[in-house]
Amino acid sequence: MDMVPPNNRPLLPDEEILPGLQAGEQAAFEAFVRRFCDPMYYIAQRILRNEEDTRDVMQDAFLRAFRAIHQFEGRSQLSTWLRRIVINAALKKLKANQRHSSQSIDELLPQFGADEHHTREFTLLESTVEELVNRREIRLLVHRRIQELPEIYRMVVLLRDIEGLSTEETAEILETSVMVIKTRLHRARQALRTLLEPDLKGEAL
Amino acid sequence: MNCREIADFLNLYVEGELPTAERTIFEAHLAECPNCRAYIASYRTTVSVVQQSAARDDCSPPVPEDLVRAILASVTTPAT
Numbered sequence: 662m663d664m665v666p667p668n669n670r671p672l673l674p675d676e677e678i679l680p681g682l683q684a685g686e687q688a689a690f691e692a693f694v695r696r697f698c699d700p701m702y703y704i705a706q707r708i709l710r711n712e713e714d715t716r717d718v719m720q721d722a723f724l725r726a727f728r729a730i731h732q733f734e735g736r737s738q739l740s741t742w743l744r745r746i747v748i749n750a751a752l753k754k755l756k757a758n759q760r761h762s763s764q765s766i767d768e769l770l771p772q773f774g775a776d777e778h779h780t781r782e783f784t785l786l787e788s789t790v791e792e793l794v795n796r797r798e799i800r801l802l803v804h805r806r807i808q809e810l811p812e813i814y815r816m817v818v819l820l821r822d823i824e825g826l827s828t829e830e831t832a833e834i835l836e837t838s839v840m841v842i843k844t845r846l847h848r849a850r851q852a853l854r855t856l857l858e859p860d861l862k863g864e865a866l
Numbered sequence: 867m868n869c870r871e872i873a874d875f876l877n878l879y880v881e882g883e884l885p886t887a888e889r890t891i892f893e894a895h896l897a898e899c900p901n902c903r904a905y906i907a908s909y910r911t912t913v914s915v916v917q918q919s920a921a922r923d924d925c926s927p928p929v930p931e932d933l934v935r936a937i938l939a940s941v942t943t944p945a946t
Contacts, residue, residue, distance in 0.1 A: 687941070694937050702929040716933055723937045771905065777868035783904035790914040794922065803919040822913065823920040847877035854912040861915065 675739045682730045690727055697740060698723075701747045707819055708751040710808060714758065715751075722750040744824070748834060752816070764811035769852035786861055793861060806856040814849035821846050867895045872902045876909060 678696070681689025701722065705715045726746050733742055772780045786793075793799045807818055820831045821842070832842045872895055878884045879892055896903055 687938075690941055691938055694934060698929045698934055698937070702933075716936075719929070719933060720937050720940055724940050727941045771873050773870045773873075777870045779869050779873075779901055779905065782901055783908055785904055785907055786911055790911055790918060793911075793915050794918040799915065800919040800922055803916055807916070818916070822916050825917075825920075843877065850877070850909065850913055850916075851873070853916060854909050857912055857915070858908065861911070 675735075678739065679730075679733070679735070682727070683733075693726075693739070694723055697743055700740070701743060704744060704747050704824065705751045707804070707807075707823065708748070708816070709755060711758075714754050718747065718750045718754050722747040725750065745834075748820070748824070752834065755812075759812075766811050766814055766848055766852050769810075769855045770848060771851060771855075784862075788861070799860065802860045803857065806853055806860070809856060810849055810852055814845055814852060817842055817845040818849045818853065822850075867891050869895075869899065869902055872896070872899070873905065876906060880906070880910060880913075 678689055678692055682693055698719070702715065702719055705718045705722070706712075709715050709718060722743070726743050729746075733739070774780050807815060807823070810818065816835060817831060820826045820834060821828065826834070828839050828842050828846075832839045835842065872892065875884065875888070875892065879889065884892060896906070
């Protein structure tokens with residue numbers, strides 16, 4: 662999750678930034694912010710989908726991190742620790758702003774007839790995963806389709822498949838059980854398959 | 867096992883979490899159902915494309931510099 666600072670200074674490893682951060686040094690905090698602001702902004706933006714809220718959460722999260730840096734015990738990387746702070750702050754903001762009831766995902770799931778067979782036929786893609794992922798249009802479409810998912814499913818995909826958190830970590834953050842996370846993730850992936858199918862096939866033609 | 871059950875338990879199969887007996891039944895259906903095989907292939911592709919697209923992480927503009935300055939300004943007085 663490293664980034665190149667705008668002035669192209671070489672990145673400092675955690676062990677060089679941390680003492681300065683814990684001593685409250687402004688220069689260390691600037692190195693910390695410039696190093697991680699892009700990937701953290703991206704995480705907050707994907708969760709919140711709103712520029713104003715994203716900016717609020719970024720300021721909140723980095724300030725929390727600076728104030729809590731003495732609690733960082735080095736059991737994980739700084740980026741991992743900060744990411745958790747950003748995700749929690751974003752989810753808290755999202756919960757505070759939530760004004761919609763749960764949306765249904767049913768129409769995006771596979772449909773079955775009375776004989777319990779699929780109501781349609783599926784075909785194999787001609788392109789490989791690598792060929793698809795190498796196309797920026799496909800990567801943009803992936804992010805767009807994730808945003809189209811109902812909220813509770815979008816969150817699970819973001820945390821599990823995008824941020825790479827474990828099922829247990831995701832369950833803890835979303836305050837639910839591992840079984841619920843597994844079920845939601847599966848339904849979300851099925852829905853994404855439905856949403857992405859025309860996009861992926863379009864690229865294969 | 868029918869096609870609906872295959873779809874319902876697909877995530878456990880893909881993650882290798884189906885018990886042996888269920889896995890045998892699952893694979894017996896797949897051997898006879900090309901539509902379910904195609905569905906599973908597209909499911910696996912979708913998951914891989916989603917995960918690997920995320921790893922590229924290049925679909926968002928950089929943080930606006932005024933936000934970076936605002937974050938830095940918020941801690942001009944170090945916490946004690």
